Amino acid sequence: MNPAISGVNRGRFVARTVRVRAPGKVNVSLNVGPLRPDGYHSVASVYLAVSLYEEVAATSTEGPGITVSIGPSSTLDLDGVDIPLDERNLAYKAAAIMRDVSENPTGVHLEITKRVPVAGGMGGGSADAAATLLACDALWNSGLSREELAHLAAELGADVPFSLLGGTAVGLGVGDELSPALAKAQMDWVLVCADYGLSTPEVFHTLDRLRNTEGLDIPEPLEVDAKILQALRDGNPDALSKVLINDLQRASIKLAPQLRDTIGIGESNGALAGIVSGSGPTVALLAHNPRAAEGLAEDLRHLGHNALAVHGPVPGARIISDTLL
Numbered sequence: 001m002n003p004a005i006s007g008v009n010r011g012r013f014v015a016r017t018v019r020v021r022a023p024g025k026v027n028v029s030l031n032v033g034p035l036r037p038d039g040y041h042s043v044a045s046v047y048l049a050v051s052l053y054e055e056v057a058a059t060s061t062e063g064p065g066i067t068v069s070i071g072p073s074s075t076l077d078l079d080g081v082d083i084p085l086d087e088r089n090l091a092y093k094a095a096a097i098m099r100d101v102s103e104n105p106t107g108v109h110l111e112i113t114k115r116v117p118v119a120g121g122m123g124g125g126s127a128d129a130a131a132t133l134l135a136c137d138a139l140w141n142s143g144l145s146r147e148e149l150a151h152l153a154a155e156l157g158a159d160v161p162f163s164l165l166g167g168t169a170v171g172l173g174v175g176d177e178l179s180p181a182l183a184k185a186q187m188d189w190v191l192v193c194a195d196y197g198l199s200t201p202e203v204f205h206t207l208d209r210l211r212n213t214e215g216l217d218i219p220e221p222l223e224v225d226a227k228i229l230q231a232l233r234d235g236n237p238d239a240l241s242k243v244l245i246n247d248l249q250r251a252s253i254k255l256a257p258q259l260r261d262t263i264g265i266g267e268s269n270g271a272l273a274g275i276v277s278g279s280g281p282t283v284a285l286l287a288h289n290p291r292a293a294e295g296l297a298e299d300l301r302h303l304g305h306n307a308l309a310v311h312g313p314v315p316g317a318r319i320i321s322d323t324l325l
């Protein structure tokens with residue numbers, strides 16, 4: 001009997017831990033269509049996975065059930081931050097979905113190492129869900145293909161399939177219909193993280209309200225600007241800086257007006273351009289190269305901002321260790 005598969009050795013339960021890391025993302029472009037009857041908006045987005053990772057360690061337990069904790073290596077200040085540890089947690093939901101499709105699931109404890117800002121517009125919870133899908137697939141020997149995992153990911157949230165895939169991708173539908181895109185070189189960014197979060201549904205609703213007031217037509221079907229894909233293909237940050245777009249940005253700024261200043265400070269300190277990431281409030285500033293990004297991050301930290309240099313594209317969710325305890 002192979003304990004790595006069964007979790008049982010001569011009648012004794014052997015715990016096993018599968019550790020997976022999954023990246024956060026920046027939306028290099030995000031076009032938002034009208035509200036659909038299901039409460040979602042159709043979008044056309046270019047996703048970029050960046051080098052700020054969540055980690056989930058999934059450990060099999062002898063008793064049944066799913067438990068969740070936040071690991072001590074988390075780099076975020078989580079004081080006063082609302083992360084539910086029960087069935088509302090996206091990692092819990094991912095494990096529950098995997099349990100339903102697995103033949104011999106055990107109980108599981110999920111320890112999440114948080115590095116991606118919570119409710120920051122960078123898909124941190126989605127990364128936890130993607131990592132958990134992959135970890136439980138390995139832990140329970142479920143043998144699902146990447147395609148099957150992507151299908152389950154889409155049930156968990158619009159951003160979850162991208163964290164599984166990683167790299168650079170065009171997302172259509174609600175953001176879950178992904179086509180990988182080419183990127184010749186890494187792009188360097190500085191993330192300016194806020195000490196507050198924004199609710200994704202509230203930002204979408206605010207955009208609807210602003211648009212209703214204006215009475216403007218919303219373009220459909222949505223398309224990604226070919227210049228964005230060209231700039232990524234060429235690895236040309238100058239060209240990319242001219243075409244960054246986020247339709248949600250003005251709604252985020254309506255809810256958190258200080259974001260406009262954050263982008264302005266980034267640009268006046270040397271960023272090629274700045275954009276709110278997804279629904280915000282994280283601001284992503286594009287830099288020329290790694291040195292420029294490190295320098296900009298340091299300057300912004302001196303000005304009192306929580307700034308971090310990252311790069312992308314990076315790979316999607318990956319197993320980093322698999323051990324019997």
Ligand SMILES: C[C@@](CO)(OP(=O)(O)O)[C@H](O)COP(=O)(O)OP(=O)(O)OC[C@H]1O[C@@H](n2ccc(N)nc2=O)[C@H](O)[C@@H]1O
Pocket residue numbers: 027030039040041042043045120121122123124126156157158159160173174175200201204277278279280
């Ligand atoms: C805005 C984006 C851009 O990538 O990211 P974040 O800023 O959240 O990271 C995504 O569209 C968010 O994806 P995700 O956070 O997975 O959303 P979900 O949990 O599926 O949906 C939460 C809620 O956001 C709204 N929503 C989400 C996606 C979408 N295409 N249209 C929407 O209107 C809906 O009100 C939905 O009920």
Ligand SMILES: Nc1ncnc2c1ncn2[C@@H]1O[C@H](COP(=O)(O)OP(=O)(O)O)[C@@H](O)[C@H]1O
Pocket residue numbers: 082083084088089090091112117118119120121122123124125126128129197198200279280
């Ligand atoms: N594993 C998780 N990590 C963070 N937040 C989670 C998680 N599971 C559920 N949530 C809830 O989802 C909300 C949005 O989470 P997050 O993915 O960090 O933001 P965003 O959608 O802006 O990228 C949080 O405010 C939190 O209440």
